[in-house]
Amino acid sequence: MAFAITQNCCNDASCLSVCPVNCIHPTPDEPDFGTTDLLYIDPRSCIDCGACADACPVDAITRVNRLTPEQQVYAELNADYYRDRPIDNAWGAPRFPLPTIGDVQLDRVAVIGTGPAACYAATAVLRQTNARVTFYERLSVPGGLARFGVAPDHLGTRRIGEHFRPLFAHPRVTVRTGVDVGVETSVDEIRAAHDAVIVAVGADRDRTLPWVDPEGAAPFSARTLVGWYTGHPGVAADAVDLRGVRRVVVIGNGNVALDAARILTANPESLVDTEIAPHALAALRNADVAEVIVLARRGPDHAAFTRPECQALVSRREVPVFVAGPGAAESAAALPFSASAAPLAGVPALDLADLGRPVGSAGSGRRIVFAFGVDPRGLETTDSGGVRLTARATDGSSVVVDADLVLQAAGYRGAPVPGLPFDEERGTVRNLDGRVTREDGSVVPRTYVVGWAKRGATGGIGDNKADAEATVDAVIADSVRTPAGSGSGRVRRRLPLLPVSRRS
Ligand SMILES: Cc1cc2nc3c(=O)[nH]c(=O)nc-3n(C[C@H](O)[C@H](O)[C@H](O)COP(=O)(O)OP(=O)(O)OC[C@H]3O[C@@H](n4cnc5c(N)ncnc54)[C@H](O)[C@@H]3O)c2cc1C
Ligand SMILES: NC(=O)c1ccc[n+]([C@@H]2O[C@H](COP(=O)([O-])OP(=O)(O)OC[C@H]3O[C@@H](n4cnc5c(N)ncnc54)[C@H](OP(=O)(O)O)[C@@H]3O)[C@@H](O)[C@H]2O)c1
Ligand code: SF4
Ligand code: SF4
Missing domain, CATH: 3.30.70.20 (Alpha-Beta Plaits)
Known part of the structure; x- marks a missing residue:
C-alpha cells in the first residue's frame, strides 16, 4: 500500500x-x-x-x-x-556546483524579511558558508505570509512555521524585529555593515484594477480580510465589518479568493480549533453570510486556483457549490482529471441572471458560486449602502450583481523599498536572476533578492525554496576567493557595526 x-x-x-x-x-x-x-x-x-x-x-x-x-x-x-509515464526511478548524476566553505569570503549576511523566501535563503547561507545571518523584519514577529497569509484552518500548511522556528534560534543568527528597512534604517546602511544583503520583502500591495474609478466605489481588499482573520499586527480588530453582509462578490479566482470564500462561509464552530484571530471568530459568529460569488473573467480551463483548494470546497458538503457563466458547466465537465477546476465537473449550474437575484432570507443556508467568463466593468454604491457590480459576460450579455461586500482578490504586487531599484511593470525589485540591477542593467554590488520580491506575487511556499537557493548560489559565486595574484578576488573590508532601532 x-x-x-x-x-x-x-x-x-x-x-x-x-x-x-x-x-x-x-x-x-x-x-x-x-x-x-x-x-x-x-x-x-x-x-x-x-x-x-x-x-x-x-x-x-x-x-x-x-x-x-x-x-x-x-x-x-x-x-x-504516472498513468502514461514510464517508471523512472533512476537517479540523475550528483551535482556539487558549490565551492567549499573555505573558499567563500562571507562573514556577515543581512536578510531583509522573515517570510518563507528569507528563511530558505538564510538556511542555504548557513548550510553552505560560515557566515552569520542577521534578519531585519518590519513586523514585531517573524514569519511573513506563512504566519499572516496562510489560512488559519490550513493547520498542516501553517506547520511550516514550526519548521522555520529553529532557524531563528540558530547560533549564527540574529533577528531584529520591528525594523522597517527604508524607514528606521536604509539598505545602504545595512550593506555597509554586511558582505551581502538578501532582500526578501515579499509583495504587500494589491494589484491595480484598471476598471475601478479612483473617485468612485472601491472594492474591499482581500489582503485586509486575510490580515484580519490571521491576526496581522497592522490590521485592526474592527477592520472588517460583516454585520448585515449577506452576499459577497470576490473579484478573482486565485487561491486567496478561495481562502476568503471558505472562511466566510465556514460554520464558525468549525474554526474554533484553528489559528483564527479571536476577534475574527467572534465577528464570524455574529455574521450571516449567505452567498459568496467567486468571479473570474475567464473560463474553468484558466482557473487561477489550484486543484487541492477547489477540491476542499467541493468536498465540504455542508456548503453547496454551484457554477455559472457561459458554457462553464460543460467546460468544467470536459477538463482532464488533474485540472484545477476538475472538481467542479457535475456540480449544479446556475443561470447568470440568478446572480442578480436577492439572496434568501437570513439563516437560509450558505452557498458558493463559481462564476466564470464574467469580466467586471464597474462598481457603484447603491442607495441601500451596498455595492452594485456591473460586468460583461463572454457571451456578450450584461451582468449586474448587488452585493453587500465586494472583495478584491486579484493578486498582490510589490511596493518600492527606498534605496532599491524597482521594476514598475512587474512590481518587483529590479533584478537579473536574483542579482539586483539598476535601470541601465548594471549590477548593484552585494545586493540580491529572493521570493515574491524577485519573481512577483506568484507561487506557494515551497516554490520559494529552489528560487532562494539559486540566488544564494549567486551570492556565494560572487564571494569566492580567487587564487592570490589572479586579480579578481574581492578585497576584504572592515565592516562597521550597524546601529539599528528596535521597536519590539
Ligand atoms: C493570503 C495568502 C495565503 C497563502 N496561503 C498559502 C498556502 O496555504 N500554501 C502555500 O504554499 N502558499 C501560500 N501562499 C503563498 C506564500 O505565502 C508565498 O509564496 C510566500 O509567503 C512568499 O514568501 P516571501 O518571503 O517572498 O514573502 P512574505 O511571506 O510576504 O515575506 C515578506 C516579509 O518581509 C517583511 N518586510 C516587508 N517589507 C519590509 C521592510 N521594508 N523591512 C523589513 N521587513 C519587511 C514582511 O513583513 C514579511 O515578513 C499564500 C499567500 C497569500 C497571500
Ligand atoms: N493554498 C495555497 O496554496 C495558496 C493560498 C493563497 C495563495 N497562494 C498562492 O499565492 C499566489 C497569489 O494568489 P492570488 O490568489 O493572490 O493571485 P492569483 O493566483 O494571481 O489570482 C489572481 C486572480 O485575479 C484575477 N484578476 C487579475 N487582474 C484582474 C482584473 N483586472 N480584473 C478581474 N480579475 C483580475 C485573475 O484573473 P486572470 O487569471 O484572468 O488574470 C485571477 O483570477 C498564487 O500563486 C497562489 O497559488 C496559495
Ligand atoms: S520515501 Fe519513497 S518509497 Fe518511501 S514511502 Fe515515500 S514515496 Fe514511498
Ligand atoms: S514537496 Fe514538500 S510539502 Fe510536498 S509532499 Fe514533499 S515534502 Fe511535503
Whole structure:
C-alpha cells in the first residue's frame, strides 16, 4: 500500500532527497516542476518506507489506506500523474556546483524579511558558508505570509512555521524585529555593515484594477480580510465589518479568493480549533453570510486556483457549490482529471441572471458560486449602502450583481523599498536572476533578492525554496576567493557595526 501526497503540499521538494527509490516526481530538474499543484508519489514503485512522510514539513504525505474519504481523491491524483509515464526511478548524476566553505569570503549576511523566501535563503547561507545571518523584519514577529497569509484552518500548511522556528534560534543568527528597512534604517546602511544583503520583502500591495474609478466605489481588499482573520499586527480588530453582509462578490479566482470564500462561509464552530484571530471568530459568529460569488473573467480551463483548494470546497458538503457563466458547466465537465477546476465537473449550474437575484432570507443556508467568463466593468454604491457590480459576460450579455461586500482578490504586487531599484511593470525589485540591477542593467554590488520580491506575487511556499537557493548560489559565486595574484578576488573590508532601532 503506497503513500500519497495530499492537499497541503507546498512543493518544497523536501521529500525527494529521502526517497530511497526516487519515486516522487516531478523533481526540480523535470520540466513540470513548479507548474504542477503538488508533487506525486508513483504507487507502482513506492516501497512504503514512510521516509517522505517524516521529512514533509507540512504533513502532506499519508499512507493510502489512512486517507479520509475526502482525501481518497489524492490516491487517484498521485496515480493519475504516472498513468502514461514510464517508471523512472533512476537517479540523475550528483551535482556539487558549490565551492567549499573555505573558499567563500562571507562573514556577515543581512536578510531583509522573515517570510518563507528569507528563511530558505538564510538556511542555504548557513548550510553552505560560515557566515552569520542577521534578519531585519518590519513586523514585531517573524514569519511573513506563512504566519499572516496562510489560512488559519490550513493547520498542516501553517506547520511550516514550526519548521522555520529553529532557524531563528540558530547560533549564527540574529533577528531584529520591528525594523522597517527604508524607514528606521536604509539598505545602504545595512550593506555597509554586511558582505551581502538578501532582500526578501515579499509583495504587500494589491494589484491595480484598471476598471475601478479612483473617485468612485472601491472594492474591499482581500489582503485586509486575510490580515484580519490571521491576526496581522497592522490590521485592526474592527477592520472588517460583516454585520448585515449577506452576499459577497470576490473579484478573482486565485487561491486567496478561495481562502476568503471558505472562511466566510465556514460554520464558525468549525474554526474554533484553528489559528483564527479571536476577534475574527467572534465577528464570524455574529455574521450571516449567505452567498459568496467567486468571479473570474475567464473560463474553468484558466482557473487561477489550484486543484487541492477547489477540491476542499467541493468536498465540504455542508456548503453547496454551484457554477455559472457561459458554457462553464460543460467546460468544467470536459477538463482532464488533474485540472484545477476538475472538481467542479457535475456540480449544479446556475443561470447568470440568478446572480442578480436577492439572496434568501437570513439563516437560509450558505452557498458558493463559481462564476466564470464574467469580466467586471464597474462598481457603484447603491442607495441601500451596498455595492452594485456591473460586468460583461463572454457571451456578450450584461451582468449586474448587488452585493453587500465586494472583495478584491486579484493578486498582490510589490511596493518600492527606498534605496532599491524597482521594476514598475512587474512590481518587483529590479533584478537579473536574483542579482539586483539598476535601470541601465548594471549590477548593484552585494545586493540580491529572493521570493515574491524577485519573481512577483506568484507561487506557494515551497516554490520559494529552489528560487532562494539559486540566488544564494549567486551570492556565494560572487564571494569566492580567487587564487592570490589572479586579480579578481574581492578585497576584504572592515565592516562597521550597524546601529539599528528596535521597536519590539
Ligand atoms: C493570503 C495568502 C495565503 C497563502 N496561503 C498559502 C498556502 O496555504 N500554501 C502555500 O504554499 N502558499 C501560500 N501562499 C503563498 C506564500 O505565502 C508565498 O509564496 C510566500 O509567503 C512568499 O514568501 P516571501 O518571503 O517572498 O514573502 P512574505 O511571506 O510576504 O515575506 C515578506 C516579509 O518581509 C517583511 N518586510 C516587508 N517589507 C519590509 C521592510 N521594508 N523591512 C523589513 N521587513 C519587511 C514582511 O513583513 C514579511 O515578513 C499564500 C499567500 C497569500 C497571500
Ligand atoms: N493554498 C495555497 O496554496 C495558496 C493560498 C493563497 C495563495 N497562494 C498562492 O499565492 C499566489 C497569489 O494568489 P492570488 O490568489 O493572490 O493571485 P492569483 O493566483 O494571481 O489570482 C489572481 C486572480 O485575479 C484575477 N484578476 C487579475 N487582474 C484582474 C482584473 N483586472 N480584473 C478581474 N480579475 C483580475 C485573475 O484573473 P486572470 O487569471 O484572468 O488574470 C485571477 O483570477 C498564487 O500563486 C497562489 O497559488 C496559495
Ligand atoms: S514511502 Fe518511501 S518509497 Fe514511498 S514515496 Fe515515500 S520515501 Fe519513497
Ligand atoms: S510539502 Fe514538500 S515534502 Fe511535503 S509532499 Fe510536498 S514537496 Fe514533499
